[in-house]
Structures are given as structure tokens and as C-alpha cells.
Amino acid sequence: MSPEALSSFFALMIGFAVAGALVSGYQAFVDRPAGFGLLDDGEASRAMIAVPFLVFAAPFIIMRNTIRGRRIEQRHMLFVMMATVIAGIWSLMSGTCVVMLLQATGIVA
Template sequence: MAMSEGLVFAFVIAVGFVTAGVLSSFVQLVSGQPMRFFVEHRSLAASIGSVLLRVLAGPEILMRNAWRGMIVEKRPQGWFWLASGIAGFWSLLIGCLLIDILLNV
């Protein structure tokens, strides 16, 4: 029974991280620049949409920055693993939210 719970857990994390990656890649395709956590101040609706988009794409942004920090900026690997844990938990939350929404539609 524990193996199937672990697979569900991994599936939910994967759903969250893939969603983050697809959204981030789509924004980069449209805008030509990778997503950042910085939010530009525009209209209220655009700012709210921008924040929601960054909440959903956050794990990918965090992992890209952590990878770059480890490889290019030579930061200690501990920071990379800490960011990986945070991104994994964040992906779990996003995956739970999306699966809950899909199952209740």
C-alpha cells in the first residue's frame, strides 16, 4: 500500500512541476525573455494575473535560478538542494490544487 501512495505523491509533484514548466516556457515563447519573480506595476487586473502566473510557474523559476546559481555563480550545492526541496513542496501544492480542480469540475 505504501508504494502506491508514494507513486501518487510523485505524480502530484510531477503535475505541479510540469504545469510550472509549461507556463514558464509559454511566457518565454511569447515574450522572448525568461520569467522572473519581478512583477511590473501595470493595471490592477494585469498585476493580479501576473502574480497568479508567477505563483503557478514559481517552482520552475526557482529551480532555474538555483541551477544557474550553482553552475554559473559557483554557489554551494546546499543552496541548490534547499531550493529543490522548496520547489518540490511548491509543486506538490500546485499539483494538489490542479488535480482537485480537475476532479471537481
């Protein structure tokens, strides 16, 4: 496996791990699952605070909603595959940001 592929795989996994940790922490703190409805919670200031959270938590939310939709609503497999690709690309991008932050702080070489 090439170093670039390994780096991309690492960023993908970091992105999903950070998303899962954020959503699990939110659910433990607030006692309700996180979702894109956070943007519709009334005040504009709350929505603006929710945007950075959702940028990094979105891959987990997308996959959770996709799996629930497949089980409950019997959605087509094509929809599940497209949502998985979208969540994967999103996780790769957010994971790349996290890895760059870790490199900038000197935690990861």
C-alpha cells in the first residue's frame, strides 16, 4: 500500500472516529441524538454554533440515518450506497482537517 493511500485511509478512519465521538458525546450530554435539525432550533446564534459541530459530526449522522432508513423504511440499496459514498468522502475531508490540526500541534508527525 502506498504512503498516500495509507494516509488517506488514516484520515478516513480518523474522520469517522471523530464524528462518532462528537455525536456520542452530544447524546450523552443532551439526552437526544444529534441531527441536522440542530440548524432549525430557532435562534440564529444556536444555528451558527451548530454548523462547526455538524461539519465534523455529519458522516456519523448520515450513516446512522441511512442504516435506520434501510431497516425501517426499506430504502433501496442504491440509496444506501450513494449515502455511504457521500459520508465516506465527507469523513475523508473532515479527517484530513483533524490530521492537519494534529500535525500542526505536533501530536502526530
